[in-house]
Amino acid sequence: MSKKKAIIEKDHVVIKFSGDSGDGMQLTGTQFSETSALMGNTVSTFPDFPAEIRAPKGTVGGVSGFQLHIGQEEVNTPGDFADILVAMNPAALKANLRWIKNGGTIIVDKNSFTEKNLIKATWDKNPLTSGVLINYNLIQAPITSLTQVACEGLELNKKTVVRSKNMFALGMVYWLFHREMDFTENFIESKFKKKPLIVEANKRVLSAGYNYALNLQLTQSYRVNRAIIKKGTYRNINGNIATAWGLLAAAEKAGLQLFLGSYPITPATEILQEISVRKDLGAISFQAEDEIAGICTSIGAAFAGKFATTSTSGPGLALKSEAIGLAVITELPLVVVNVQRGGPSTGLPTKTEQSDLLQALYGRNGESPVVVVAASTPSNCFRYAYVAGKIALENMTPVILLTDGFLANGSRPWRIPKMSELPEITHHIVPDGTTDYEAYRRTGDTMIRKWAIPGTKGLEHRIGGLEKMAITGTVSYVPENHQVMSDERKQKIEDIKKQIPDQPINGKTEGDLLVVGWGGTFGHLVTAVNELREEGVELSFTHFNYIFPLPANTEEVFSNFKKILVCELNDGQFVKYIRSYFPQFNYVQYNKIQGLPFTVIELKENIKKNLEG
Amino acid sequence: MSEKTKYTFKDFKSDQEVRWCPGCGDIAIMSSIQKAMANMDIKKEDYAVISGIGCSSRFPYYMNTYGFHTIHGRAGAIASGVKTANPKLSVWQITGDGDALAIGGNHFIHEIRRNIDINVVLFNNQIYGLTKGQYSPTSEYGIKTKTSPYGSVEKPFNPGELVIGSSGTFFARGIDNNVRENQELFMEVEKHKGTSIVEILQNCVIYNDGVYSYVTNRKEKADRQLHLKHGEPMIFGKEKDKGLILEKGKLKVVKIGEEGIKKEDILIHDAKEQSPILHYQLSSLQYPEFPVILGVIRSIDAPTYEVAVHNQIAEIQELSNINTMDQLLNSGATWEVE
Numbered sequence: 001m002s003k004k005k006a007i008i009e010k011d012h013v014v015i016k017f018s019g020d021s022g023d024g025m026q027l028t029g030t031q032f033s034e035t036s037a038l039m040g041n042t043v044s045t046f047p048d049f050p051a052e053i054r055a056p057k058g059t060v061g062g063v064s065g066f067q068l069h070i071g072q073e074e075v076n077t078p079g080d081f082a083d084i085l086v087a088m089n090p091a092a093l094k095a096n097l098r099w100i101k102n103g104g105t106i107i108v109d110k111n112s113f114t115e116k117n118l119i120k121a122t123w124d125k126n127p128l129t130s131g132v133l134i135n136y137n138l139i140q141a142p143i144t145s146l147t148q149v150a151c152e153g154l155e156l157n158k159k160t161v162v163r164s165k166n167m168f169a170l171g172m173v174y175w176l177f178h179r180e181m182d183f184t185e186n187f188i189e190s191k192f193k194k195k196p197l198i199v200e201a202n203k204r205v206l207s208a209g210y211n212y213a214l215n216l217q218l219t220q221s222y223r224v225n226r227a228i229i230k231k232g233t234y235r236n237i238n239g240n241i242a243t244a245w246g247l248l249a250a251a252e253k254a255g256l257q258l259f260l261g262s263y264p265i266t267p268a269t270e271i272l273q274e275i276s277v278r279k280d281l282g283a284i285s286f287q288a289e290d291e292i293a294g295i296c297t298s299i300g301a302a303f304a305g306k307f308a309t310t311s312t313s314g315p316g317l318a319l320k321s322e323a324i325g326l327a328v329i330t331e332l333p334l335v336v337v338n339v340q341r342g343g344p345s346t347g348l349p350t351k352t353e354q355s356d357l358l359q360a361l362y363g364r365n366g367e368s369p370v371v372v373v374a375a376s377t378p379s380n381c382f383r384y385a386y387v388a389g390k391i392a393l394e395n396m397t398p399v400i401l402l403t404d405g406f407l408a409n410g411s412r413p414w415r416i417p418k419m420s421e422l423p424e425i426t427h428h429i430v431p432d433g434t435t436d437y438e439a440y441r442r443t444g445d446t447m448i449r450k451w452a453i454p455g456t457k458g459l460e461h462r463i464g465g466l467e468k469m470a471i472t473g474t475v476s477y478v479p480e481n482h483q484v485m486s487d488e489r490k491q492k493i494e495d496i497k498k499q500i501p502d503q504p505i506n507g508k509t510e511g512d513l514l515v516v517g518w519g520g521t522f523g524h525l526v527t528a529v530n531e532l533r534e535e536g537v538e539l540s541f542t543h544f545n546y547i548f549p550l551p552a553n554t555e556e557v558f559s560n561f562k563k564i565l566v567c568e569l570n571d572g573q574f575v576k577y578i579r580s581y582f583p584q585f586n587y588v589q590y591n592k593i594q595g596l597p598f599t600v601i602e603l604k605e606n607i608k609k610n611l612e613g
Numbered sequence: 614m615s616e617k618t619k620y621t622f623k624d625f626k627s628d629q630e631v632r633w634c635p636g637c638g639d640i641a642i643m644s645s646i647q648k649a650m651a652n653m654d655i656k657k658e659d660y661a662v663i664s665g666i667g668c669s670s671r672f673p674y675y676m677n678t679y680g681f682h683t684i685h686g687r688a689g690a691i692a693s694g695v696k697t698a699n700p701k702l703s704v705w706q707i708t709g710d711g712d713a714l715a716i717g718g719n720h721f722i723h724e725i726r727r728n729i730d731i732n733v734v735l736f737n738n739q740i741y742g743l744t745k746g747q748y749s750p751t752s753e754y755g756i757k758t759k760t761s762p763y764g765s766v767e768k769p770f771n772p773g774e775l776v777i778g779s780s781g782t783f784f785a786r787g788i789d790n791n792v793r794e795n796q797e798l799f800m801e802v803e804k805h806k807g808t809s810i811v812e813i814l815q816n817c818v819i820y821n822d823g824v825y826s827y828v829t830n831r832k833e834k835a836d837r838q839l840h841l842k843h844g845e846p847m848i849f850g851k852e853k854d855k856g857l858i859l860e861k862g863k864l865k866v867v868k869i870g871e872e873g874i875k876k877e878d879i880l881i882h883d884a885k886e887q888s889p890i891l892h893y894q895l896s897s898l899q900y901p902e903f904p905v906i907l908g909v910i911r912s913i914d915a916p917t918y919e920v921a922v923h924n925q926i927a928e929i930q931e932l933s934n935i936n937t938m939d940q941l942l943n944s945g946a947t948w949e950v951e
Contacts, residue, residue, distance in 0.1 A: 038948050183946070235947040245941065252938045259698055279926045280933030281941065286697055286922075289723035293690035296683070296720075300663070300694020303681055304702070308694075326684050415950075416942045454661045454679035454695070454702050462627070462673050464682025465666075474629060475674060 007178075009223050012071030014079030015173065017166075018096050019088030020057055021050055021064040024166035028086075029066025030411075031170060035183045037236050037413045040226030041070040044523065045238075046078035046597070047409045051266065051350045058120035063095040070177075072225040076377075076523035078410065080599035084176070086169045088112060088143070090121035097132075106136045107172060109143035109165065141212065143168045150208035151201045160198070164205045171209025176221050181206060232415040239378040239407035240270035242414070243311075243337055246385025247271075248281055251307040253386075254393050254425040258283040259306040261297035263290055263316065266349040267405040268339035271311040291319035295336065299323060302332040303463070305429060305453035307389060311337040314356045315346065317400075318363065325364045327398040328489065330463045331440075331449050333427070334397075335388045340404040340520075342595040351595030352405035354519055355570040360400045361548055361577065367486050369493040371395075372547040374402040376522035379414035381407055384545060386422060393427045395496055396448050402547070404520040404569075406597050432456055439463055439473030440485075447492035496549055503551035507533075507540030510560035513611055517567050518544035518574050521598055525567060528603035537611065544574070550581065558585050565590060565610050567603065622647040624657060627677040638789030638815035639669055639736060645792045646705070646734065647676070649799035655703050662705045663692040665712035668743050669736035669815075672707040686717030689724045692731045693918075700919040703803060706733045710751040711741050714770050718750075725779040727918040728807040732799075735772055735810060736789075738817040739824050746820035758820075772812045773896025777889045777911060783809035784896060785909040788829055789816060794840070794907075801909050807917050814905075828905045837900055841908035846879040849904050856880070857903075864894050866903060884912045 017029045026047050033043045045068040055062030069079040081101045087093040089112040100106065113128055127133055128140060147165040148158070167188075174181055185203055192198040237245075251258035260283065262272040276285040284306070288294040295310040302308035312320060317338045327334045340356045342348025360372045371391055375384040381403050388401040428451045430437055437452050437459040452459035461473060469476035470484050505514075506529065517525040522543050529541040542557055544550070558564055558578075566575040567590045575589045590606045592598060625647040633639045650660060660678040664670035665688035673680025679702075683691045692706040713721045713735050724731060740758065741747040747760040751772065755764040776784045783805045787795045795813070802809040814825045828837045839849040839857070847857040854869045856879035867874045886892070892911040898904070935941050 034946060038946070040948075040950070229950050231950055233943065233947050233949055235942075235945065245938075248941070249938050257698075259694070261694060278941070279929040280935045281938065282926055282930060284697060284922060284926065286694065288690065289719055292687060293693070293720055293723070296687045296690035297694030297697065299683075300681075300691035300696075301698035302694075303691070304661070304695045304698035306698045308698075322684055323687065330681075416947065419937070419939050419942075455659055455699060457656070457658045460658060460678050460680075462676075462680035462682065464673065464680075465684050466682060 006220050007223050008220050009225070011073060011224070012069060012075055013084065013177075013222060013224055014067065014069045014082045015084045015086070016065055016067040016082040016096060016099065017086045017169065018063060018065040018092035019166070020091070021053070021055055021062050022057070023064070023088050024163070025064050025066050025088070028166045028170045029068055031184045031187060032173060032179070033068045033070070033411065034236055035174070035179050036068075036070045036177070037234070038183055039179060041072065041224055042075045042227045042229065043236065043411070043413055044069045044075045044078045045411045046406065049350055058089055058091055058117050060091045060095045060121060063092050065092070065096065070224050072227045074227070076527045077597070077600060080601050084173070086173065088165070088169065090117045090123055090127070093127060094121045094123060100136065102135055104136055105139065106133060107139045107141060107169065109169070110140040111142050111144035141172065146208055146212060147205050150204045154197055154201055156197055156201055161201060164202045167202050167206040168209035168212070171206040172213040175210045175213035178221060178223060181210065230415055234413045234415055236411050237379050237382070237414045238409055238411040239375065239381040239403050240268070240339070240409070241274055242379055242381035243375070243385045243401070243403060244271045244274035244278070246382040247275070247309050247335065247389060248278055248283060249382070249419065249422060250386045250389025250393070250425055251283070252281070252419065253422060254307055254389070254427050256305070256307040256393075256427065259286070259298060259301035259308045260284070260311065261286040261288050261294045261301065261308070262311045263288050263294045265291070265313045265316045267341055267408045268311045268313045268316070268337065270408070271337060271339070291316040292323060295320040295323040298334060299327055299330075299332060302327070302334050303454070305451070307393060308333065309335040309337065309389075311339070313339045313341050313349075314343045314359070317356060317359055321364050324370060324398055325366060325368050326465050328364070328368045328370060329465055329467070331396045331489070332398070333392040333451070334399070335385070335392050336398060336400045337385070338400060338402050339408045340402060348595040350405065352520065352597060353569050353593065353595060354404060354521070355573065355593070356402065357547070357570065357573040357577065360402055367490065369490050369548070371397055371399040371493060371496060371549070372402065373399065374519035374545055374547055375407055376519055376543060376545055378407050378410045378412045382414070390423065390425045391496060391499070393425055394499070395492060396428055396451060397492060402519055407520045427451065429453055430456065430459055434459065437461065438471050440468055441471050442488070447488050447495060494549055497552045500546045500549070500551055502553045503542055503544065503557050505540055505542050505557060508538070509540070509557075511538060511540050512562045513539045513607070514558065514561035514564045515539060515541045515567065515607060516544070516564055516574075518547060521567060521569060524598040524600055524603060528600045528607060531600065532604055532607060537608070539607065539611065550578070554578070555582050558582055562586065563588060563610060565607065567591075567598065567606075569593065569598065620651040620657060622651045625650050625677050627675050629674050631675050632671065633668065634819055636818040637668070638738065638813070638817070639672070641789045641792055642734065642736065642795065642813050642815065643672060643675060645795035646799055648792070649796045649803070653703070653800065653803055655803075659702055660705065661695050661702045662707060663688050663695060664707040665717055666743070667709040667712045667741075669707055669709045670712060686712055686715070687720060688712065689717055689720035689731075689733070693720075693724050693727070693729050696729050696731055697919045697922055700730070700923060704731045706731050708733065708735055710735070710737045710739060710749045710772075714750040714772065714775065722775070722779040725776055725781045725808045725810065728782055728915050729918040730806050731808050732802045733808065733810045735812045736815045737772060737812050738815045738821055739769075740817050740821035742817050742820055771897060772810070773910065774893060776810045777893045777896060781810060781911065782807040782913050782915045783909070784892065784911045785809070785811040786814070786896070786905075786907050787811060788814045788825065788838075788907065790829065798908070801912065805912050807915055827900055837904050839904040839906050841882045841884070841895070841906060841910060843882055843884040843909065843912070846876065846881055848879055864898065864903070884909050885914075887913055
């Protein structure tokens with residue numbers, strides 16, 4: 001055994017697992033992040049995979065990666081650059097080399113660097129010997145062959161054995177970070193419950209990887225201490241599951257059955273899948289024949305008195321536009337979840353972007369105001385899905401919830417709330433025994449109509465897409481009435497301002513520069529802002545979750561800054577929107593349309609430039 | 614129904630003025646639906662009438678029931694949502710040949726495939742009326758309309774073929790003015806559990822007047838309409854002397870007493886036969902070679918979607934140890950931070 005190397009203490013570390021899309025990298029990354037969370041670290045993850053299910057093996061296009069950032073203090077992003085890269089083949093190395101920190105550690109499966117694989121990955125020369133990796137700490141482990149050695153004596157064919165090589169890599173990284181393996185061992189046992197040989201193989205390979213790294217003392221190992229975080233019960237959750245659970249929680253709180261009409265679409269599908277599992281909570285999931293039927297079944301369910309929701313991504317939102325207009329004019333409660341991805345058209349289905357904002361705000365025929373809210377972290381998708389439900393039910397209106405591919409697939413440890421801590425949700429269902437119902441009579445001094453449900457005696461009425469007479473709800477072509485109804489629909493949404501919190505400011509309430517963001521970019525922006533502050537830069541930051549209507553104090557927040565820098569993963573949609581309300585301020589913008597999240601580094605550079613300029 | 618309420622058809626009329634053209638077939642169809650509903654032993658508040666867009670889709674506004682006039686082509690999807698949300702409701706979908714078979718074709722075949730218990734009344738006038746006279750997916754080949762001034766070069770759908778081809782469990786056909794017969798038809802439609810499609814041949818007095826006169830005119834109709842009754846022979850004609858037989862797998866019109874044909878040789882209608890082959894053939898028959906087939910062509914029992922959905926929910930709720938949101942939130946891998 002060689003001499004024991006030092007243990008290095010780190011505040012935070014970024015690790016990327018990368019391989020062929022069939023190599024199990026998503027599973028490997030998830031196991032490492034869950035284990036780290038259980039051991040008390042803060043975690044932020046970002047899976048990055050191709051749109052193709054099985055892209056050509058060994059090619060750069062088929063590389064699937066899982067990046068994770070662990071820390072002993074709050075980590076808000078999956079990290080820009082990796083400290084450690086695990087590359088299971090030459091293509092994975094090729095795809096990720098530019099994302100590794102100078103001096104970082106690269107673990108490769110030496111066995112996979114064959115001439116054939118090097119050609120597939122378009123390496124001219126073998127990078128392990130050509131010198132391109134000279135600035136890195138390169139660890140060449142014969143992962144495939146040692147996986148086979150570990151499984152000797154098991155009655156499994158070679159192909160099956162080799163499939164567990166991801167566990168070897170995971171074992172190595174577990175040693176590197178002094179992780180315990182019992183969480184993953186338990187996971188293996190339950191996942192392959194019916195296949196004891198596979199359980200045995202995976203466990204053997206996992207330990208083999210750990211022992212290989214231990215015995216060879218390959219490199220220095222790291223210690224990332226437990227984070228100091230708020231007391232409570234925690235779990236890891238990704239944005240899609242958090243969204244589904246937020247909708248379920250809103251239904252339970254309101255005392256209504258949840259209905260989700262939806263059609264599978266990347267990256268929103270997991271919401272439909274999760275609600276389909278949740279029959280135990282009484283949820284009805286309707287996998288419709290298309291996006292339009294997804295929302296239309298949901299509108300039917302809303303008419304019938306359910307908490308109705310639909311989930312989709314950009315192209316699907318486009319298909320749902322007409323039906324959203326129907327929910328607007330019939331004033332039915334409805335939540336439309338849009339998990340944004342790169343567009344236009346099919347665009348970049350598995351990549352993230354914020355380019356559906358204007359579609360959500362304006363993408364309908366007629367004067368058709370719809371509430372828009374946006375989640376900003378994977379775990380607060382729960383809160384904003386809940387809020388979307390609350391606003392929809394309490395105001396009899398459709399609400400669009402914007403998340404994105406980054407939030408949907410990224411996961412974070414989350415302090416589990418108690419249902420009793422969540423705000424009440426009321427609804428406007430007309431009780432049995434009421435006799436004087438009129439479909440468009442507004443409640444008190446609000447613009448909210450009452451919700452009479454089929455099956456309730458004496459409340460028979462008709463609604464529909466044609467303009468209706470104020471109060472009575474009969475069809476009306478009276479010109480002045482259309483004005484009245486349009487004004488009422490608008491007023492109803494503007495009144496929601498009174499129900500939402502003021503826009504908070506991170507930092508001083510006045511100054512030279514206000515950094516503005518909205519939705520899924522929060523983690524990167526807050527990290528950039530915090531790091532700049534530590535470097536002595538003075539600036540303030542505000543991040544929007546309530547998009548339409550905007551919080552009541554928005555203008556006041558903006559008015560105390562000389563310059564407002566709006567950062568978005570689109571060509572400037574939010575800045576266009578706020579400029580339309582508050583043209584008097586000095587806006588500058590930073591935009592990126594690459595299907596990727598911001599990096600903290602580019603944000604810092606840009607913010608600094610704007611402070612100087 | 615525990616507390617029995619007696620209704621008359623007037624209870625189903627709303628206070629809205631009916632704005633269909635004078636003489637429009639829709640008026641008679643509505644009248645027979647209202648009369649049928651009054652006799653169905655269903656509480657008025659339990660009816661939900663859902664429509665899409667088109668002349669016929671104004672229907673819910675004239676009904677004193679819960680009603681929803683939706684968007685073009687989507688009545689099937691919205692009705693599916695209503696029925697799945699609340700299976701206790703009697704859900705009626707009012708649609709036309711454009712609404713159901715053109716813009717809403719996808720929802721139409723999928724509601725049939727799922728066999729959701731919705732009563733679908735398809736007003737087939739073979740024309741777009743509300744947009745003032747363009748050919749529809751059921752317009753005959755060669756028809757001259759505003760958008761086919763030189764004659765349509767599209768082959769029409771036969772709704773019955775589409776329904777049975779989509780594994781439909783119920784298909785019936787009626788004629789707008791046969792109010793009494795249609796009343797019975799609508800009772801059958803309501804009784805059948807599953808997606809029940811009834812095609813009503815409907816005359817548009819403005820844009821396609823007389824399109825069905827070959828089958829409706831008083832003089833000839835007995836010879837050109839065959840009214841099916843389950844368990845009875847397929848006989849028609851003024852003298853009740855014509856009928857259908859199967860010959861080499863194909864239907865054929867024969868005359869009783871000629872060529873040795875006896876009454877016993879005539880096919881007996883079995884609407885409950887699982888095999889769709891004969892039902893498909895019956896729904897395809899066309900004048901002048903054949904009479905137009907009316908009545909319930911197919912009505913078979915099959916599990917319905919909404920019942921299966923709610924049964925599955927009940928079953929899973931029974932089995933799962935997660936029954937509240939708090940339990941879900943705390944399920945799986947969690948850890949305590951002190």
